[in-house]
Amino acid sequence: MTVALEIAVTSPAGAATARDGGADRVELCVGLELGGLTPSQALVEAVHETGIPAHALIRSRPGGFVHDAAEIDLMERELRAVLRSGAAGVVVGALRPDRTLDVDVLRRFVDAARSVRDAVEVTLHRAIDHAVDPVAAAATLADLGFTRVLTSGGQPTALTGATTIARMVSAAGPVQVMAGAGVTPADVPALVGTGAAAVHLSAKRPAPDSAHAGVPMGGADDGSAHFVTDADVVRAARAALDAA
Template sequence: MTTAPADAPATHARPAGGPVALEIAVTAPAGALVARDAGADRVELCTGLELGGLTPSQALVETVHETGIPAHALVRCRPGGFVHDPDEVALMEREVRTVLRSGAAGVVVGALRPDRTLDEDTLRRFVDAARSVSAVAEVTLHRAVDHAVDPVAAAAALAALGFTRVLTSGGAASARAGSATIARMVEAAGPVQVMAGAGVTPGDVPVLVAAGVAAVHLSAKRSSGGGHDGVPMGTGDDGSAHFVTDAGVVAAARAALDA
């Protein structure tokens, strides 16, 4: 993979009246195609969406890259909290480099200290790993920020760490409920883009745009309609159908942004 020029990528918050991007969380190439064709600007790619998302495989990243829509790969080595031990950090550094070499346009990472402040040392390692592959790789802080003791202060620290954007619900159960905090994060983040996500529906788009976000993020998912009634395959397996990307929801979100 050809390494981009040495200058770090510029990051820009949304200018007043500027376009707001649409990002769709997907778990499969089919979902990336649906998102692309229904008007998304990019996708966040992961596996285990029902667990909050986990790192996708190299083959999955490569295949989604072939669809042509920019894909930002989540790098999260396990479900659960965001305090990581040294072995987990080293693994995720390698995953950052792997997904970018496999065609991802960016990575989505996060880490906290036990006191629920940003683990800045770990985050710098992730940013450095990304930029060692491509100087224009985009780096997003995931919703670990919503578990931080002060999401607004966390947003204010991201420019110095080299981040492109932050995905947040404003520390609330949904982005709509956290919209007032999201607006404060937009003010605090400076050049770092703030992207609203968590429980977002097309009907929430006007409220989130009014908060000043640079992007909205939603899973736009529906049940595939095909589960199983057999022996459970793990503690998280109740036989339910898996989720797929709903073209109608993506298109409705696109229309809401374009209105």
């Protein structure tokens, strides 16, 4: 089995770096430091022009994955907009207060995506890692119409969750399991060993001269630099996959 490489990016430059380094696709978002948020329509259009398939994260705010009706409506609008702007797929997620998958909301997202384009790929994001039983949740995804799921096996990093990821691969059936969270190129062989269909990493480094320490721009702003995609890390991950 050929294991795919997905890189999380936040810009057209990052998408081009991922493409040139051998990535198979990118997950596109903004606000990586917040766990990722929905990219703008213009950003999706610009990344589409780089030629690499881009799967847009649909997440209207930071924080947990229990969403109210207004947030769900907004994310459905965002989902339709990014697909019409050239996204190859969307990345969605939602939980109930009891930490089970919100299957009604997820089915609504999948149906909305397929109403825009029949063959669109739909990924469940790491909300599954906050579910009470990620393995049992993975077993439901085929019936919900998902293409793949991104997971760390319910752990802070994919490497520490590798045993659970392997169980999720068995449970998910035709749904592709993609290992991600805290991944470095050195982790790739162990993650390939789980049977995962893809490995996901941000391959990021701080951008030079981008910090603004001393003049915070918000409550969560520690003055640190924003991140850019590191070409060396992308190439190293590709090499590790090719050698695995």
